[in-house]
Amino acid sequence: MSLPDHRPALLPALALAGLTIALTAACGGSDETAGGETPADTIAVAAGDDACEVDATEIPAGTHEFEVTNEGSRVTEFYVYAEGDRVMGEVENIAPGLTRSLLVELPAGEYETACKPGMVGDGIRSPLTVTGESAQLSEDESLAGAAVDYQRYVQSQTAALTERTAAFADAVRAGDVEGAKALYPVARTYWERIEPVAEIFGDLDPLIDGREGDQEEGQDFTGFHRIEKALWETGDISGMGPYADRLQQDVAEIVALADETTLDPLQLANGAKALLDEVATGKITGEEDRYSHTDLWDFAANLEGSQAAVQALRPYLEEADPELVAEIDERFAETEAELGQYRAGDGWVLHDQLTQDQLKGLSDSITALTESVSRVAAVVADR
Amino acid sequence: MSEPTTAGEQGGLSRRRVLGWLGAGTAGALAGGAAGGLIGRATADDATGTVPAAHGAVPFTGAHQAGIVTPAQDRLHFVAFDVVTDDREELVEVLKAWTEAARRMTAGRDAGPEGAVAGSPHAPPDDTGEAIDLPPSELTLTIGFGPTLFTSADGVDRFGLAARRPAHLSELPPFPGDQLDPATSGGDLCIQACANDPQVAVHAVRNLVRLGAGVVSVRWSQLGFGRTSSTTADQVTPRNLFGFKDGTNNLKAEDPSGLDRFVWVDPADSGGDWLAGGSYLVTRRIRMLIEPWDTSSLREQEQTIGRAKGSGAPLGQRGEFDAVDFTARVDGGFAVPETSHVFLAHPTNAGTAILRRGYSFVDGSDGLGRLDAGMFFIAFQRDPETGFVQVQRNLRADALNEYIRHTSSAVFACPPGVRDDGDWWGRALFAG
The missing domain is CATH 2.60.40.420 (Cupredoxins -  blue copper proteins)
Structure with missing residues (x-):
């Protein structure tokens, strides 16, 4: 989620970076x-x-x-x-x-x-x-490889996002409330993992992931959270068919754009940090999924996406600042362990069932991890 | 008196460099220990209005930590931490990093060597920047170690410190009328930040919190304003939110034998191998029930405190500093009622003395529209049992209890001062 245009640092890479990588040609066949x-x-x-x-x-x-x-x-x-x-x-x-x-x-x-x-x-x-x-890769080669690695990651996520959003939309259109509720946090997982890419397309992000009240004047409240509200607040999704259609269209559009986009290494570093900020500002507070309280699914997805972005940079970082890599590894592990306490079956404990102490433990680990990950960008920029 | 010298000497900007009006007179006034007394409401009536708040630097190193007998500054940000690691080395690294940052910030420098604006544009600055252009403002940073640092609440010796816990460092006993909130009580560590500019104190705590991420977690914190005690003879006795002069009979910096007897831990005391020259810090957040107080009569208020509201004189006397005479009688009764705060808390009747260093607080209003206000009581003593605990036990019948509630409580052992450039907070405890 986010309001449009609040993160001007995340612009399409090709406009910014000196990296020219032919990436997408290979992705047609299989x-x-x-x-x-x-x-x-x-x-x-x-x-x-x-x-x-x-x-x-x-x-x-x-x-x-x-x-x-x-x-x-x-x-x-x-x-x-x-x-x-x-x-x-x-x-x-x-x-x-x-x-x-x-x-x-x-x-x-x-x-x-x-x-x-x-x-x-x-x-x-x-x-x-x-x-x-x-x-042995040169620093420039390592960084170029990071972009390729991360794009590969994005493409794997967008494929799943497309499928899972379709399944969710199908359930909504069929009036299957329980089925749609089960699919809602799963489809969002793929979205939340790659949000730094999605946010580049400022117009689409709020249509897909805007929260109630975020819309500009005259703009309809659409996307995941519109349907979430109907599912959990009233349980009446009879009017949600058009919103499901629209969500599927918007996701298809953003997937097509995201698959063609390469993030430069600095964007990757900043994206990794931005995903942790999403956790701190939206998930720990329970603002993101205020009707379903499935915030920990999004928390886990943001964390995985952040880690994927950092790990794409890993070959370079290991040469440039091995101590930072060790610290980041340790703090990702600590955060995963903290979050892991709240696993429930194939999913997670609902946000409104967490105590203040439990939320504080999660918040502390994200704060520490963010301090470490926030130092990656300067290491990348120093090359 | 360490004026920060040239900018860039340690790689960072001196915030003070920009302030040309700060002359050598600042240091001179401070050296006399009088700076705190030059300001405040006592002079506000003189309509000068231009005397700047005391803005110099207080030396960071010394036999004792600054912030105890240092002339009480006007603002407080107090923070208590839980240590969230079990790794002794990680904790030591934070204590070392804190010491360096405290050394810099108390001298009016940025928290880190790069500074707020001189580092890489792609890196988060190592100073948060809200104190740029602000002078040191007599910032002092005082650290304390809570009982749970030595042995956790569930009995675990996380850092191999249990054997070094002084006998006098244990949780305070419960007192009648306590309404303590565990979430805002206790803590493994504390830092008391005092300054004459609230932004300087908040800046210091904020940067130390950042440096501790992943190792310590803020348990609770408290902002305070308007010191409620004077700690030197030159300071005018301030008023608390009940409108009364508070701390007239406080232990003062000019009384070294009293400080040695009542405040500083002696080498022969328990834990003296690392704590000598240090002191025990007790905090109590005391909510004042403002509305009932404000609607009580002047006579009731004065009888409750035992002093005249205007002059601060003990009842039956004329001047603030006149000795309290518990035998003086007025209209057939004792001038100072036996249930008054002064009667029960006075060293004569409490049998001990503590160095008070509290601050007023107003944390907005409670849900019922009443002021959530009071005193964040801070006391330093050589032994909590013969200090605060003894005083507080004596206050059981205090008429003031009707108007106050203790809502948080904590006790910490504050090590002696950092000696030199290589020393760090807690070295004698962890390295000794």
């Missing part, structure tokens, strides 16, 4: 494309509710295709992580029984694979070794 070239092989992944069997533990450097089959009963996700949970590739939103593929280019190094049944937590992890020569 289901979830991350790397680009034709894969050397296909690695089967059997994702269950309690297992994540990857049919390889050691592979050569290059582009690989992971074919992930959800054999469990819950929606799952599959990730390939480099050190510090830097996302090398991921496929979201794999429904039970479905198979989806992920193309990912992996330089030599140590990685982890993870399935996340229920789409929460650290997931079920296994080590993955990639053999071969590992090239």
Whole structure:
């Protein structure tokens, strides 16, 4: 959420940065494309509710295709992580029984694979070794890679956002109140993870995520929160069909724009911090989801999105300021642990069930994390 | 008296540099310990209106921490912290960082070496900037360690300090009529920031809080204005929100033997190996029930306090500083009633003395439209048991109790002063 145009620092990267990266060309063909070239092989992944069997533990450097089959009963996700949970590739939103593929280019190094049944937590992890020569990247190359990494992340999120928003809109149009309530925080997760990108498109953000009272004079109250209000306040969504249509259209529009947008490293650093500010100002206070009280879903998503942006910068930061990286890792872990106390099933405890002491613990950990993450931008700018 | 020297000497801007009107006379007046007495309501009636508030710097280093017998400044920001790490090293790092920031800010400098506006445009400034252009304003920063730092409320020795906890450092006992809010009581650490400009005090606390992120968490804080005690003989006795002069008989800086006896911890005292030269700090947020007080008669008010409202003289005497005579009789009764605050709190009857350093507060109004106001009582003493606790026990029958409620309580051990450039807050406790 936010009011339009309050963050002028976040402008489309291409207008600002000297980075010229051809990114989007590779994203046409396959289901979830991350790397680009034709894969050397296909690695089967059997994702269950309690297992994540990857049919390889050691592979050569290059582009690989992971074919992930959800054999469990819950929606799952599959990730390939480099050190510090830097996302090398991921496929979201794999429904039970479905198979989806992920193309990912992996330089030599140590990685982890993870399935996340229920789409929460650290997931079920296994080590993955990639053999071969590992090239030492220059600082500029590391930073250029950050933009590519993060764009890959954004594209994985927008794909899931599109699907989950469609499912939510379908439930609303069908008058399925319980179904829509269950889907509401899940669809928002993908939105909240990439908000720094979404906010670049100042006109669309308030249409999708504006809160009641944020609208300009004469502007209708639309988007997620309009439907949230109907779902939780009156339980009458008979008039919500047009709002569901509109939400789906606006999301489709912003997804098309976001997929084409590259954030420069400074924007990534500032975006990581901005996501934590979202937590501090909107989620801890319970303002964001004031009718549903599903603020902790958004909290978790903001935190994950912030971490994804920082981790995209990680190869550079590890050279430039390893102490800061260690501090940020520690504080992300502390914040996740603090938040982890309030997990409930596949979701989270509702905001209005948290005590003042519990909120203070969450607030303290976000405050400390923000102090650390706020120092990333200067490290990036000093290159 | 350390005037900040040239800007940039330590890499930051001196806030004072811009203030050309601050002359050497400032330092001279301060050296005499008289600066605090030059200002305030006592001179407001003279219609001069132009005497600047005391704005110089108070030395940060010394045998004792500043902010105890330092002439009481006019403004307070007091903050209590919980330590949220179990890592002793992290805590020590914060104490060191705080000491350096306190050293800088009390000299009128920015909190960090880069300063509010001289750092990278992409980095958050290491000083928050609201004190740019403001002089040191006699800022003092005084740190204290609460009982729970040594042993947590559930009995855990988080930092290996339990064995070093002085015998005198324990939670205060309950008193009749206490209405304490646990959320605004206690704390593992405290910092008392006093200055003659509220913005300078708030700036100091805000920057220290930032430096402590992830290691300490603010438990509660209190703003205060209008010192309610004088701590030197030169200071005019101020009035509290009941309209009475308060602190006439306070321990004063000019009484070194009294301070040694009642305020400073002796090397032979429990914990004296690290606490000698320090003192125990007791805070009580005392809500004053303003509306009932304001509608009570002048006679009732004076009988409750035991002093004349105008002159501050003890009842039955003429001048403020006339000795209290508990035998004086008026109209067949004792001039100073045995239930009056002065009668019960006076050293003669309490059998002890404390150094009071409290401030008035007004925290807006309560939900019923009544002023949420009172005194944030601060006292320093050599031992809380023979200091505040003894005094407070004696106040059980105090007529004033009808008009006040104690709503928060805390006790801290304040270590001795930072000795030199390499010293830091708590070194003797953590490194000794």
